Amino acid sequence: MRLVAPQSISRLGGASSSSATAIQVWNRPPDPNASPLPAMIRCMMASTIPVDQSPGTPDERQEMIFIVVKFTLKPEYSENWLERVNDFTTATRAEPGNIFFEWSKSVEESHQFVLCEAFRDGEAGSAHVNSDHFRAAMSWFPDAVIRNPQIVNVEVPGEDWMEMAEVQPR
Structure with missing residues (x-):
């Protein structure tokens, strides 16, 4: 399994900046014609360092x-x-x-x-x-x-x- 690219990480609809971030984890690249739910796990990361604001470059995190x-x-x-x-x-x-x-x-x-x-x-x-x-x-x-x-x-x-x-x- 792998984490999808940072641009695929999004805030939950209507959520404020302090609420959970949904991180999509795929066991293969997403098929745009298929439902994503069977291949996806949603990890709820509440009050973590937001992925886009983590210190360092992606390689240093x-x-x-x-x-x-x-x-x-x-x-x-x-x-x-x-x-x-x-x-x-x-x-x-x-x-x-x-x-x-x-x-x-x-x-x-x-x-x-x-x-x-x-x-x-x-x-x-x-x-x-x-x-x-x-x-x-x-x-x-x-x-x-x-x-x-x-x-x-x-x-x-x-x-x-x-x-x-x-x-x-x-």
Whole structure:
């Protein structure tokens, strides 16, 4: 996947300058005759450094690898999933290029866990998938899932989580 050119990044209709920016991510160049939705992921980036105002030239801006994976598990694996993936999670978080590695349980599907992870750059992502703990996890994950995991894997501007402008504590 790749980010489309900066000129393709636009503010949401009617939004003020402090609101979210829609970034279109394509797995291939857009077909002007096809509906863009199946091939596009909209990343809502609220209160981030606006892409057109980021410091430095496009080549100097920091981009991280951002990955979200949905694992739908067999019932016998879901009850203690976080315990089962603890060694994998701990080892991944210790990688020098890991920014975050966080598991959540779906509120809609009782046997689904969502992994949200980020890596400093492509080199860090490559080191992760070539690590012993990744290979070990991938050796038994197929036994735990009831269908292929769903994944979003993109490069996005930034170096970590950013604060959302639309919600401020009172």
